[in-house]
Amino acid sequence: MIGYTGRVTGRVGAGLVGEVLVHVPERQGTEAFLAYPALPGEVLTVGTPVVVVEYQPPRTVYVAAALG
Structure with missing residues (x-):
């Protein structure tokens, strides 16, 4: 999972559980x-x-903005 790309579908931020x-x-x-x-x-x-x-199984990821 590490290195895979995606798109935010629910706002990700401090104190929030977002979705990608x-x-x-x-x-x-x-x-x-x-x-x-x-x-x-x-x-x-x-x-x-x-x-x-x-990546933390089963369905949690930590993400950063993709460059470019």
Whole structure:
């Protein structure tokens, strides 16, 4: 999961549990995960492209804004 890219579908920020859709090639599709910001204080709004920095099974990821 680490390094996979996705898009924010529910605001991610301090004190919030957001949601992201992540493309998972092994499962041939896109899946929803609960998301927290990887960088303290970072706020990611809906539509922001993100990269998975940490994965905690079964459905939680820590994400950061994707560059470029």
